[in-house]
Amino acid sequence: MASTTANQQTVDVPAKSGKLKRMVLIVLIALFAAGVAAGGMYFFLLKNGVGSSKPAPPPPPPPPVFFALEPMTVNLLSDDGQHYLRIGLSLKLANEKTQEALQLHMPEIRSRILLALSNKHPEDLATLDGKHALAEELKTLIEKPTDASEPPVHVEQVLFTDFVVQ
Structure with a gap:
């Protein structure tokens, strides 16, 4: 009987570490996606002039x-x-x-x-x-x-x- 108990313990341990690996992987993917989204927002806001130090030139006045x-x-x-x-x-x-x-x-x-x-x-x-x-x-x-x-x-x-x- 001792041998069956040892087999059950080895089966349960990999299942818990697999769940932990999955959770770590999901958290890493979420952090990576949030980083990409933040970088994209930063790039597009700077490219469109929001947050830049130069104000947008006013539109030209209508011709007289x-x-x-x-x-x-x-x-x-x-x-x-x-x-x-x-x-x-x-x-x-x-x-x-x-x-x-x-x-x-x-x-x-x-x-x-x-x-x-x-x-x-x-x-x-x-x-x-x-x-x-x-x-x-x-x-x-x-x-x-x-x-x-x-x-x-x-x-x-x-x-x-x-x-x-x-």
Whole structure:
């Protein structure tokens, strides 16, 4: 009987060590898989710029919209009454929505511009500073709301495309 007991003990010992080996193998595979997943996440996050020290450049701003007004001719204030101004304007706008709003009220805007120009002296418009001041004045006139219920439009810049004082 002693020999059967020894055989049973040797059979039970390998079964327990086999279970232990299986558990160690499963734990090692799980640790390896977790390491691969963590390495992959680290690689892809750095490749996509997350966690990098350089911030992503902002998207470029949309291109400006240039809105050309029809040329205007107006008599200027002078002692002899023989001076006139021929002017062509383009407006630099932020978007097409602003252009549509201006087109709806163009007769009123042109009237404002003509009245302002007819009140100028030729000497005021002869210098570069006079032209810059005129551009700012026209910008203010154009941005002024036509109706009290409407918000003012934003004109980035008034550009001269034609400027003749005679």
